[in-house]
Amino acid sequence: ALPYDLAGQRILVSAGGTREPLDPVRYLGNHSSGKQGYALARAAAQRGAQVTLVAGATSDPGEPAAVDIVHIESARELEHEMSRRAREADVVIMAAAVADFRPVDVAGSKIKKGDDGPAPIRLDTNPDILAGLVRARGAGDIARDTVIVGFAAETGDADGGVLDHGRAKLRRKGCDLLVVNAVGDGKAFGTEDNAGWILTVDGNETALPFGSKTLMASRILDEVAVIVPHS
Ligand code: C5P
Numbered sequence: 001a002l003p004y005d006l007a008g009q010r011i012l013v014s015a016g017g018t019r020e021p022l023d024p025v026r027y028l029g030n031h032s033s034g035k036q037g038y039a040l041a042r043a044a045a046q047r048g049a050q051v052t053l054v055a056g057a058t059s060d061p062g063e064p065a066a067v068d069i070v071h072i073e074s075a076r077e078l079e080h081e082m083s084r085r086a087r088e089a090d091v092v093i094m095a096a097a098v099a100d101f102r103p104v105d106v107a108g109s110k111i112k113k114g115d116d117g118p119a120p121i122r123l124d125t126n127p128d129i130l131a132g133l134v135r136a137r138g139a140g141d142i143a144r145d146t147v148i149v150g151f152a153a154e155t156g157d158a159d160g161g162v163l164d165h166g167r168a169k170l171r172r173k174g175c176d177l178l179v180v181n182a183v184g185d186g187k188a189f190g191t192e193d194n195a196g197w198i199l200t201v202d203g204n205e206t207a208l209p210f211g212s213k214t215l216m217a218s219r220i221l222d223e224v225a226v227i228v229p230h231s
Contacts, residue, residue, distance in 0.1 A: 002218075003047055003225070005047055006224075006228075007049070009044075009090045011041075011092075011224075012086060012089040013037050013040050013041045013092075013093045013095060014037060014053075014056075015032075015034040015038055015053060015054070016037065016056035017032035017057045018030075018078055018096065019099075020074055022103050022106065022107065023106065024108075024109065024110060029057060031097075034055060034057070034058030035060075035213050036095050036151075037061075038055075038062060039212075039213040040220060040221070041053040042062075042064035042067065042214075042217070043218050043221055047221060047225075051067045052067070052068045052069075052089075054069075054071075054078060054081045054096070055069055056071075056072055056096055057073075074102065075098045075102060075127065075129070076102070076126070078129060079127050086146065087141070087142050090228055091147040091148075091224055092146060092147070094133070094148075094149065095179075097153075098128075100125065100126055101123035101125060103121055103122065131173050133148055134173060145229045147224060149179065150169070150173050150178045151178070151181065153183040154166060154182065162180060162197075166180035177198060177199070177223055178198070178199045179196060179198055179199075179216075179220055180196045180197045180198075195209060195210040196216075
């Protein structure tokens, strides 16, 4: 049986990929399936949490039962929803694959094939939503005891520096937990399985052996349950 150790906890999860519009029919996007974030939302609800899922583009992630779902497209829409909803959350999990850049100009009508060949696409940097949530917590805009969890998709293996990159990212982002996924060679993105590590701000490192995203979700929530303040 599943533990009921997240009863009453308000958990906010982002999942899927953002789409950055170019014109009414085109966007810049990524291959995120949303499956890990959906698995987390589903598992958290089964463990008694009150879950809100802010979802970008996904592919076949399955409907999670007993979860409130809010749909977004772009990184800026995601930022808006997360920053607002994080104020009413005990735990925030940023599993979404957020585009680092967005087109500067969004055409009001479909971009035509010009006579001069393709026009360049100019890009702006998107906000780092996770880092922004950590800053907002530091400033007291969201509760100081809110647990913030980030993800890092890194190519390579432990010897290839994946863990070192993860440790550096945990420090840089300032979150409490960082889930490091080994990606590349068909791993993680869009697949059913995942492998990696969970790093905590106190220096704990738990290996996540290759397994289903459901299993990964339950391991991640085990760590969350340890650090979340219980009322
Ligand atoms: O820096 P990097 O993109 O590898 O960090 C990944 C983590 O940061 C994920 O938790 C992702 O959801 C989050 N992120 C974000 N805003 C961005 C880029 C990434 O919140 N613009």
